[in-house]
Amino acid sequence: MLSRLISRLVGPLGRRDCPNPWRDFPLGRQPRADAETYLRLHSQACAAVYPEIDALEAAAGFVIDRAWMHSLALHTQTVIKDSALNFSHGRVLYSVLRRHFPQNRLPTGEGALILETGTARGFSALCMAKALADAGVPGHILTIDVLPHDVAMYWNCIDDLEGPKTRRELLADQETLLARIVFAEGDTREMLGQLGLSRVHAAYLDAQHTFEDVMAEFRFVAARQRQGDIIVFDDVTPGLFPGVVQAVDQIECSFPYAMERIQVSEQRGYAIAARQSD
Template identity: 50%
Template sequence: MPGKVQEFASRFAEFADRLASQRFYNYPFGVSPRAEASTYREIWLAAKQNNCPAIDRLEASQGYSIDKDWMDELALLTQVVIKKSDICYQHGRILYAVLSSYVAASQYDSVNIVETGTARGYSSLCMAKALHDAGQPGKIFTFDILPHDVEMYWNCIADDKGSMSRAELLKAYEQLVNNYIVFIQGDTQMQLRKVFVPRVHLAYFDGTHTYEYVLSEFGHIVDKQKSGDIAVFDDYTPELFPGVVKAVDEICATQGYSKEVLTVSEQRGYAIARKK
């Protein structure tokens, strides 16, 4: 009987997860383009000029840096959107540098990566490029409430071509996607438990920015990390996301992780946690 109750509860939770996700299948960013392609390009040209000394120093210390032209082109497609806050896609540099250095210092047959908050796929592709450039086999399991194969407008420069799925949006990066990335749709509270990998070498958290969610997501991977493994937290920004900062500080204080904070601006900061 307890087994049947548990099975019923699990099925009900999955049904509730699918029901809660339905609105993300119906043009969540709007039923038409938000701006012309020229507007997105103007925003991109300004964002390209951002200087980030903290990330410059990180790249120098790690000994690796992503191809900037490649990153900028990817960002134009997947990071430049219409929103109130400034556009900043420098986390691609962080992920590439940290992952490249990690791979170079180790000898693993395959590397497992977990990401929460896929969005349009920018971060996943930056990490996939790091694996590709290093000749390192691996898989990136990336989670988001947004579906991968459903057409929508993405609030991006490609919207002037009509609605399309994420798979279609990333067509130019198909080889990296096919070789490295697994897209998983749904709430991380339900979906993270379905990834059965013995080890998570690197995790990148950029999902729901609350104390509770960050702790919950981290809780799914903490026992799968060993000394030297890495967790990167986006939006470590006290003024905007105090819940994220509180969760990260608590994790590092209680779970045996060191912490390196990179502050890019008042609106954007990152924390790199390494298991001791």
């Protein structure tokens, strides 16, 4: 299934004759800060303590290699933005996936398919790929973003000081894990229906944060899940993303998913939905 997907996803879907703003330096035409600033923000974010995530990791019995994650986060999460940096989704995804997959062994010969909406620079996709690799579980991450994988741009990160890079170049030192990731370029609203996916064992929804988009992505995933499968929702944060909160509440009430919520701060919350029946 995956080789068919890869051959279909080598470039953006849709009309190639139209100018695509996502391929024309969408995150800026020059570096946004000097190295010292990025390094200071990075070390502040690395020092943050999240007792709720500590508890999740302790209960799951799995902890991501923090040095590996922090090194990756310098290039993929340390950006100039108004809100505080927070890498805790890497810890959540890793622990939840490690907890999940041994309990839900795949039939012999079947690899796990994890769908992600919202790749950005690739941080979360790599944390999920690491969880599969460390668990010894065969499988892939299929991740979708309007941002291209092979067009050089500035990414609003420390690497910009070396000039424009493609995402592939940004992540080049993660070669082994990258073999588990398929990067698809396009709008999830158009892409999802064109992927030919029949099964989604786990999903991480982190693209557009409106109620309608989260529900549409959820319905796509739910139609391809069975008992025991999971979905992780990011930014389940009432003050900032009411659409995500409303979608998660509706899913809990109206669909066969049990919801586990983790509130990390006023600015960041997660929900993990576990499918209760086929």
